[in-house]
Amino acid sequence: MDANTLIFGSMAVLSLAIFFYLGQFKASKKQTERDDRIDWSVRKFSIWKILLYSLVLVGGIVLVLQFL
Amino acid sequence: MFGRSGNPALNADTFGNSAKSSPAGIQFKSSETMTLEGTVNKTGILLALVVLSASWTWNMFFESGNPATVMPIAIGGAIAGFIFALVTIFKKQWAGTTAPLYAIAEGLFLGAISGIFEMQYPGIVIQAVGLTLGTLASLLFLYKTGIVKPTENFRLMITSATMGIGMLYLVSMLMNMFGSGGIGFIHSNGLFGIGFSLFVVAIAALNLVLDFDFIEQGSEMGAPKYMEWFGAFSLMVTLIWLYLEMLRLLAKLRSR
Numbered sequence: 001m002d003a004n005t006l007i008f009g010s011m012a013v014l015s016l017a018i019f020f021y022l023g024q025f026k027a028s029k030k031q032t033e034r035d036d037r038i039d040w041s042v043r044k045f046s047i048w049k050i051l052l053y054s055l056v057l058v059g060g061i062v063l064v065l066q067f068l
Numbered sequence: 069m070f071g072r073s074g075n076p077a078l079n080a081d082t083f084g085n086s087a088k089s090s091p092a093g094i095q096f097k098s099s100e101t102m103t104l105e106g107t108v109n110k111t112g113i114l115l116a117l118v119v120l121s122a123s124w125t126w127n128m129f130f131e132s133g134n135p136a137t138v139m140p141i142a143i144g145g146a147i148a149g150f151i152f153a154l155v156t157i158f159k160k161q162w163a164g165t166t167a168p169l170y171a172i173a174e175g176l177f178l179g180a181i182s183g184i185f186e187m188q189y190p191g192i193v194i195q196a197v198g199l200t201l202g203t204l205a206s207l208l209f210l211y212k213t214g215i216v217k218p219t220e221n222f223r224l225m226i227t228s229a230t231m232g233i234g235m236l237y238l239v240s241m242l243m244n245m246f247g248s249g250g251i252g253f254i255h256s257n258g259l260f261g262i263g264f265s266l267f268v269v270a271i272a273a274l275n276l277v278l279d280f281d282f283i284e285q286g287s288e289m290g291a292p293k294y295m296e297w298f299g300a301f302s303l304m305v306t307l308i309w310l311y312l313e314m315l316r317l318l319a320k321l322r323s324r
Contacts, residue, residue, distance in 0.1 A: 002191070004191040004194065005191070005194050007198070008194045008195050008197065008198030008199070009194055010198075011199075011201070011202050012194070012197050012201045012202075014205070015198075015201035015202045015204060015205035015206075016201055016205075018205040018208070018209065019108070019204055019208055020108055020112060022205075022208050022209060022212055023104060023105075023107075023108035023208060024104055024108055025104070025212065026284070027211060027212045027213075027214065027280075028213055029214075030213070030214030030217075031211065031213075031217060032284070032288070034217065036219045037218075037281075037285075038218055038219065038220055038222075038278075038281055038285070039220075040281075040282055040285050040286070041289075044220045044223075044224075045220070045223075045224050049224070050224065050227050050228050050231060051228075051231065053224065053225070053228030053229075053232075054228045054229070054231040054232035054234075054235060055232070056228075057228060057229055057232035058235050061236070061264075065260065
């Protein structure tokens with residue numbers, strides 16, 4: 001087994017162990033007891049706003065590429 | 069395929085029909101509601117299914133050494149995966165059946181694509197797997213401890229960026245189909261190409277935070293049991309996207 005496989009393989013195994021262990025616990029109060037949490041039962045922003053922001057991003061990337 | 073949104077599954081209706089009580093007002097028992105443990109276990113099942121089906125196309129590719137032998141299965145897997153993803157998003161109650169089918173179909177695609185990358189750049193697949201799972205564990209830690217706090221504005225930014233990336237990939241794909249070569253920098257290994265890939269990897273990774281928050285809130289609200297499959301499915305969609313972007317980024321770096 002080469003060093004690449006050993007390092008990244010160990011990283012994968014360790015990460016999976018962390019995910020399966022940590023994933024079972026509730027998030028800290030710092031995370032769950034705050035006023036600005038996302039409310040997944042409602043959509044605060046319209047799809048049009050999301051679309052507009054997306055277009056701004058795409059336009060920005062295209063503009064940057066044009067001038068650089 | 070690469071342009072698909074990280075988590076199109078998460079929208080306003082996600083918990084709309086999945087509060088603690090049914091439309092008839094019947095309360096769900098705790099054994100019938102979504103839990104963190106159940107979602108994590110189901111994510112494990114989906115991951116195992118992806119690896120199993122991926123190993124099949126992976127072995128098939130390395131036995132023949134010819135991409136043409138696995139490409140029909142890879143394309144079929146990608147299309148089937150896309151269809152199962154759409155069904156899961158629109159029929160969340162079916163997630164227990166469609167999410168595993170999605171994982172198997174995507175595994176067929178991933179195995180073939182990974183094999184092709186591995187042949188070109190030996191050792192790249194284990195690097196991409198390690199980095200993807202490393203990102204998953206790191207972000208889960210940051211989320212659980214409250215270091216990263218997703219807000220509505222965060223959700224707007226990440227969703228918009230994901231949609232923007234999707235648009236760019238779609239335009240590039242259409243340009244390719246009509247023979248104009250696509251948007252160059254997306255595939256280039258130059259500074260912009262690598263910068264763009266880094267940006268996409270960051271957005272895909274931040275989608276994981278949204279997935280964690282969605283799962284956490286679903287279990288808090290006592291969403292129905294099938295939402296465990298749906299939560300695991302959302303996580304898988306993001307993980308598969310992140311893995312593919314990691315592969316592309318590493319390939320760009322290695323080809324310089």
